Amino acid sequence: MAKICDYIAKMPASCYYLADSTAYRYVCKRIKGEKPKFGKYQAMKEKLFEAFYQDFLRLRQMEQYKEYNTKHLVYVCLDLPAPNMGMAPRYIQMKINNYFRNKKTSFITR
Numbered sequence: 001m002a003k004i005c006d007y008i009a010k011m012p013a014s015c016y017y018l019a020d021s022t023a024y025r026y027v028c029k030r031i032k033g034e035k036p037k038f039g040k041y042q043a044m045k046e047k048l049f050e051a052f053y054q055d056f057l058r059l060r061q062m063e064q065y066k067e068y069n070t071k072h073l074v075y076v077c078l079d080l081p082a083p084n085m086g087m088a089p090r091y092i093q094m095k096i097n098n099y100f101r102n103k104k105t106s107f108i109t110r
Contacts, residue, residue: 001093001096002089002093005089005090005092005093005096006089008085008089008092009044009084009085009087009088009089009092010084011084011085012081012082012083012084013081013082013083013084013085014081014082015078015079015080015081015082016048016052016077016078016079016080016082017082017085017086018048018049018052018078018086020074020075020078023049023052023074023077023078024070024071024074026049026052026053027052027053027056027070027074028070030053031070036049041088042088043088044084044086044087044088045086045087047083047084047086048082048083048084048085048086049086051082051083052077052082055077055080056073056074056077059073059076059077059080060073
């Protein structure tokens with residue numbers, strides 16, 4: 001199960017699964033030159049936010065998005081494909097375990 005969760009954690013996602021307000025605050029801080037701090041167990045999430053910011057900067061340079069304000073451009077970026085879901089394998093396994101525990105099945109999740 002751990003290998004499956006590790007694989008899932010590294011899979012690309014169809015979009016960025018971030019709250020729009022959180023993504024906007026992150027981008028605003030990065031524009032100001034600040035680098036928000038993440039906990040020591042949030043490396044995947046930090047990589048996801050950094051990839052989001054790089055996509056934001058890339059779109060901002062494109063001619064078709066020159067007139068977009070920051071908030072609108074964040075919304076556009078959220079729809080782009082993401083490099084991963086931003087969750088650690090252990091958190092994914094916890095989600096799967098909770099799902100099957102609540103479903104009351106005999107599926108073994110260990």
